Amino acid sequence: MRYQRSSALFAEAQIYLPGGVNSPVRAFKGIGGTPIFIEKAKGAYMYDADGNDYVDFINSWGPMILGHAHPRVTQAIIEQVEKGTSYGTPTELETEIAKLVVESVPGIDMVRFVNSGTEACMSAIRLARGFTGRDKIIKFAGCYHGHSDSFLIEAGSGVATFGKPNFPGVTQGTAKDTLLANYNDLENVKAIFEQNSSEIAALILEPVAGNMGCIPPQEGFLEGLRELCTQHGALLIFDEVMTGFRLAMGGAQELFGIQADLVTFGKVIGGGLPVGAFAGRKEIMEYLAPIGPVYQAGTLSGNPLAMRAGLTTLQILKENPEYFEKVNQSTLALGEEINNILIEKGIAHQINLIGSMLSVFFTETDVNDFETAKTAHNSNFNKFYHHLLQNGVYLPPSSFETWFISTAIGYDEIERTLSAIEGFEV
Numbered sequence: 001m002r003y004q005r006s007s008a009l010f011a012e013a014q015i016y017l018p019g020g021v022n023s024p025v026r027a028f029k030g031i032g033g034t035p036i037f038i039e040k041a042k043g044a045y046m047y048d049a050d051g052n053d054y055v056d057f058i059n060s061w062g063p064m065i066l067g068h069a070h071p072r073v074t075q076a077i078i079e080q081v082e083k084g085t086s087y088g089t090p091t092e093l094e095t096e097i098a099k100l101v102v103e104s105v106p107g108i109d110m111v112r113f114v115n116s117g118t119e120a121c122m123s124a125i126r127l128a129r130g131f132t133g134r135d136k137i138i139k140f141a142g143c144y145h146g147h148s149d150s151f152l153i154e155a156g157s158g159v160a161t162f163g164k165p166n167f168p169g170v171t172q173g174t175a176k177d178t179l180l181a182n183y184n185d186l187e188n189v190k191a192i193f194e195q196n197s198s199e200i201a202a203l204i205l206e207p208v209a210g211n212m213g214c215i216p217p218q219e220g221f222l223e224g225l226r227e228l229c230t231q232h233g234a235l236l237i238f239d240e241v242m243t244g245f246r247l248a249m250g251g252a253q254e255l256f257g258i259q260a261d262l263v264t265f266g267k268v269i270g271g272g273l274p275v276g277a278f279a280g281r282k283e284i285m286e287y288l289a290p291i292g293p294v295y296q297a298g299t300l301s302g303n304p305l306a307m308r309a310g311l312t313t314l315q316i317l318k319e320n321p322e323y324f325e326k327v328n329q330s331t332l333a334l335g336e337e338i339n340n341i342l343i344e345k346g347i348a349h350q351i352n353l354i355g356s357m358l359s360v361f362f363t364e365t366d367v368n369d370f371e372t373a374k375t376a377h378n379s380n381f382n383k384f385y386h387h388l389l390q391n392g393v394y395l396p397p398s399s400f401e402t403w404f405i406s407t408a409i410g411y412d413e414i415e416r417t418l419s420a421i422e423g424f425e426v
């Protein structure tokens with residue numbers, strides 16, 4: 001049996017871990033079947049506990065833009081391990097990576113490192129509230145900014161996969177300070193600002209949504225949000241956990257030429273180790289303790305091992321700007337070919353892609369927001385998913401997630417993927 005050992009491992013995991021996993025979407029509940037247990041990964045491939053190999057289009061949900069176990073990143077981690085893995089003191093490494101981030105990302109002067117994208121977004125919101133003296137925030141239906149209380153309202157990612165709009169554990173008090181808007185709908189945001197103008201501390205969004213599947217911003221949307229935030233004295237926060245150091249060295253801000261007030265990072269910035277960060281102009285960032293009144297702290301924040309992995313990854317990207325073009329070209333080729341195959345088969349679908357992010361939605365409708373993303377036929381996605389898995393291609397296990405393409409994916413990997421799709425029937 002192809003997944004015999006994975007099934008046995010999953011059975012045992014469920015005894016000790018709720019749902020057998022440490023992050024819900026990994027449990028395959030949305031798509032059915034048993035999660036695959038991975039033993040190792042190298043370059044474009046992951047290898048499971050049964051000895052099967054997969055072309056990897058999840059890339060750890062985004063971080064592995066250079067593919068798995070890149071030799072330089074691996075070497076940097078080994079060197080750091082030998083020097084100790086955590087000190088709880090300042091290190092030169094933190095300044096070095098902060099300097100590189102500030103040089104790469106438009107309009108930021110300072111960075112605070114944390115351990116995850118969730119922490120980055122949660123802390124950025126606290127900072128925005130402290131800085132503006134206001135309580136409310138605007139978020140978009142289908143956007144996901146991690147699992148902190150303020151954001152678990154109509155959230156994307158696993159929350160959307162399991163179809164739960166709101167969550168036990170989030171108090172009414174917290175929920176009432178989160179105002180919900182529709183992605184790509186500027187008029188809707190305008191109305192919300194007009195009704196709550198002097199109360200809104202910040203508007204947060206993924207400048208390219210990646211947690212309701214991949215949904216790029218429509219023309220004028222980000223510009224309009226920038227204007228509305230400036231007009232109403234609210235901070236614009238770009239959640240670049242997925243797009244940062246992926247769409248360009250300067251992320252979505254560089255790609256679209258829009259300046260946010262605060263930017264959050266995760267994924268690529270840690271090169272496969274747990275790193276998040278938030279960044280902004282000096283006058284905002286100096287509202288943070290120990291200089292300012294807004295408190296935020298962490299024992300493993302700026303952890304030297306994680307900083308080494310992140311710094312090396314960012315250095316490689318900086319030294320090889322053509323890598324962004326390479327992943328974009330692979331993604332475009334893949335998207336075009338998948339489109340051709342599905343058209344030929346007469347299977348209704350939409351392919352959304354930008355840079356090295358891509359999603360296939362099985363729907364007749366253009367997908368521009370959470371409502372249209374939800375029109376996708378899950379049963380078709382689930383069949384598609386399992387067909388590809390059987391044929392050695394690993395996708396994110398939900399149609400509300402984005403495929404991430406790495407520099408390690410080349411002609412052979414695209415060929416394997418396309419020939420698998422050729423054999424797909426609904």
Ligand code: HOZ
Nearest residue numbers: 023025026061157158211
């Ligand atoms: N919510 C994450 C992706 N958008 C899931 C991460 C994981 O399960 O590893």
